[in-house]
């Protein structure tokens with residue numbers, strides 16, 4: 432199995448943007464985001480993307496195999512993408528960016544660069560921040576190792592920032608599409624039809640029937656908690672079988688699912704310019720959304736085919752909903 436997933440730039444003479452595979456609903460390109468956004472392919476997407484959902488390379492302390500920019504250079508780079516990505520959106524489209532934390536090299540302190548980069552992106556794109564989310568990964572291994580495992584002076588860093596932005600204050604969104612199961616006590620309340628109404632210390636005045644209607648589920652919170660484990664999935668089996676490198680930072684499929692369902696309808700177009708192992712495309716396909724993704728590393732691209740039944744007979748078929756994809 433190759434450890435290095437290949438160079439970030441194409442070989443001399445090779446096209447800067449090439450279509451590597453298609454599925455019923457999507458297309459995966461090999462390209463850097465810069466080359467793709469400057470291409471004819473991106474021009475054709477203008478005004479058509481309902482959701483840009485992406486996790487750019489983080490400004491990490493230790494570079495991952497796929498490389499990452501650091502410091503001011505990172506901020507400038509992320510900022511420069513905002514107007515170009517915004518141009519692709521439908522009038523009520525959204526951009527959702529997931530960005531992890533970064534720590535100062537050699538010091539037990541966090542870098543504010545991820546937040547500064549998100550702010551710079553928002554400003555450069557003249558975007559509204561509709562809502563900030565935290566994505567908690569309870570299965571995350573303890574890190575940064577030096578401060579958490581050895582020095583024991585910090586706790587494990589276990590969440591990422593997820594910023595939902597858009598050019599308008601009212602992008603397409605419907606929280607009824609992402610309801611979560613009621614808690615046991617809420618189910619009891621709905622069944623008993625009895626509620627202790629009245630004024631709370633918090634100032635909320637709870638009406639007689641406020642919580643007694645069954646809406647089919649509860650409105651989810653802005654802290655999302657999903658374990659990121661792929662061990663034993665058909666996708667991992669596909670990688671092993673074909674000798675492809677597992678992606679070092681795949682997104683939680685449930686996170687993609689949440690935003691795709693919340694912010695798009697079947698048939699809408701979802702774009703991930705930092706496709707990696709193409710979790711976004713896989714989830715979009717399974718939920719009946721069209722998708723486009725780009726990724727410069729060929730090994731990740733070829734491996735990502737393992738999410739789709741067209742290439743991997745074990746992969747989950749498109750119509751099944753609600754389960755993590757392969």
Ligand SMILES: C[S@@+](CC[C@H](N)C(=O)[O-])C[C@H]1O[C@@H](n2cnc3c(N)ncnc32)[C@H](O)[C@@H]1O
Pocket residue numbers: 439462463464465485486487488489497498678680681682683704705706707708709710711725726727728731
């Ligand atoms: C955090 S990962 C995305 C992971 C992805 N969401 C997944 O589920 O696998 C960032 C990806 O961006 C890619 N990348 C790095 N520089 C890039 C660039 N200039 N343009 C496009 N992609 C780039 C990396 O190869 C890496 O796969």
